[in-house]
Amino acid sequence: DQQVKQNSPSLSVQEGRISILNCDYTNSMFDYFLWYKKYPAEGPTFLISISSIKDKNEDGRFTVFLNKSAKHLSLHIVPSQPGDSAVYFCAASELGPATDSWGKLQFGAGTQVVVTP
């Protein structure tokens, strides 16, 4: 039972344009959402996160939007650059006081982004 879904396995975008990656979830207990970026043969690198008390978080060229009623989040990359070509994973964790819950993430299957010159 996949609780986090990324329905687009791939995305191709021109350099300088906006990349929009989407993610849907089913578990209403998720309270924290993250995006990771992964290059081939490397581990995922943390990119940006958002708490369920917010609906937007911005960090440079990266913005994450959260729509709790729709159980949907998206990552916007503006402008897209060739170095952004990677696999992007959406992840979520449940509300919980124990610190071990912070690392117990549910991941989507990832979206391969290719930025063309």
Place this chain on the structure above:
Amino acid sequence: SQTIHQWPATLVQPVGSPLSLECTVEGTSNPNLYWYRQAAGRGLQLLFYSVGIGQISSEVPQNLSASRPQDRQFILSSKKLLLSDSGFYLCAWSTGRPLHFGNGTRLTVT
């Protein structure tokens, strides 16, 4: 700064052979440690986590086991590998949010 080391980077093992993957974290104390696996075409799945020495929690039933003999060392093991154990294994640590990953081990069971 904190760093995480995971080895080997790639491993090819025959079915029925044992497995030992090791992970160490530097620059932090008493981290939570995690083992994740990515099967082909799928997202990452949590296998084990540990909140302290000797404390291991398993998330999914499987052919693998984990141990934490020291504060910053986490080991993933198997006595007899199965073909289905092939995948990309990632060690991760946290002392809060977010979770930080190592570079992973690509395991191919033949």
